[in-house]
Amino acid sequence: MKELLEENENGFFSLWSDKETYRRAILLCNPVFHDDPLFNHATGTLDSEDVIEFIIRYFDSRNVRPAIYANPWNLFPLREVLLGYGFRLWDELFVEVRGADPQSPTQSTLRPVEDTDALRTWIEIYESAFKIPSYWHREIEVRTKTMLRRDDVTLFVKYAGEIPVGSLAAYFTGDLCGLYCIGTPPKYRGKGIGSSMINEAVRVAGMRGARAVCLQTLASDKLTGFYERLGFRVAYKKQVYLR
Numbered sequence: 001m002k003e004l005l006e007e008n009e010n011g012f013f014s015l016w017s018d019k020e021t022y023r024r025a026i027l028l029c030n031p032v033f034h035d036d037p038l039f040n041h042a043t044g045t046l047d048s049e050d051v052i053e054f055i056i057r058y059f060d061s062r063n064v065r066p067a068i069y070a071n072p073w074n075l076f077p078l079r080e081v082l083l084g085y086g087f088r089l090w091d092e093l094f095v096e097v098r099g100a101d102p103q104s105p106t107q108s109t110l111r112p113v114e115d116t117d118a119l120r121t122w123i124e125i126y127e128s129a130f131k132i133p134s135y136w137h138r139e140i141e142v143r144t145k146t147m148l149r150r151d152d153v154t155l156f157v158k159y160a161g162e163i164p165v166g167s168l169a170a171y172f173t174g175d176l177c178g179l180y181c182i183g184t185p186p187k188y189r190g191k192g193i194g195s196s197m198i199n200e201a202v203r204v205a206g207m208r209g210a211r212a213v214c215l216q217t218l219a220s221d222k223l224t225g226f227y228e229r230l231g232f233r234v235a236y237k238k239q240v241y242l243r
């Protein structure tokens with residue numbers, strides 16, 4: 001299962017960042033989002049100092065601060081080596097999973113983004129929910145426009161009546177659906193919108209043939225209890241190091 005979860009996560013982030021491989025390491029980098037450890041990180045199998053040095057050189061040459069995801073199955077004494085190269089533990093990423101629910105939603109409030117007007121709304125909600133700096137805007141437009149042409153990813157806007165109140169992306173790899181960009185603008189929070197958006201997405205994923213649904217959340221966001229109440233369990237955790 002972990003390979004499928006990793007494939008989904010890395011596949012989705014490679015829609016936002018350029019992907020490079022070195023040995024069995026995967027490097028995801030987007031210099032526009034240079035200060036963001038999610039859009040700029042190395043993951044996969046990190047099993048020698050040579051790999052770590054390659055990662056440092058690669059990100060340095062692009063003026064991007066690298067993050068490294070230490071997966072629990074890395075046997076190499078990664079922590080000691082990373083500390084030696086000037087990395088420090090920044091956060092922990094929880095990979096969470098639950099079964100999909102192949103029930104047709106009774107009344108759908110999630111609308112798939114199919115044109116540029118709907119995309120503009122999605123971006124507005126996403127940027128507000130995640131407090132995105134304005135200099136990211138153009139790159140987000142470019143990246144999400146490309147997503148509209150793909151069959152494996154759907155962006156959704158959650159509506160309360162005619163008011164757009166949430167953003168979400170569903171990314172399909174095999175029979176797994178990853179939920180990303182789950183956000184509600186601050187003024188709409190704490191009203192059950194996030195929960196109902198996720199419940200609905202789990203059903204949409206099931207209707208589209210997914211057997212399981214996954215997502216990632218940072219320990220510092222303190223959302224594991226929230227996701228647990230929505231039926232997710234932690235499959236594994238990764239330490240995130242930042243240089």
Ligand SMILES: CC(C)(COP(=O)(O)OP(=O)(O)OC[C@H]1O[C@@H](n2cnc3c(N)ncnc32)[C@H](O)[C@@H]1OP(=O)(O)O)[C@@H](O)C(=O)NCCC(=O)NCCS
Nearest residue numbers: 129182183184188189190191192193194195216217226229
């Ligand atoms: C996470 C997020 C989508 C939740 O959306 P929401 O519409 O507030 O969700 P809900 O109202 O269904 O539930 C929110 C939970 O947050 C807590 N909450 C309550 N009031 C809140 C408020 N004013 N602000 C934030 N969280 C609040 C509650 O504990 C609630 O959990 P519970 O009711 O299950 O105990 C939203 O806070 C958000 O967009 N955050 C920033 C982006 C982000 O971190 N996304 C998740 C990436 S993994």
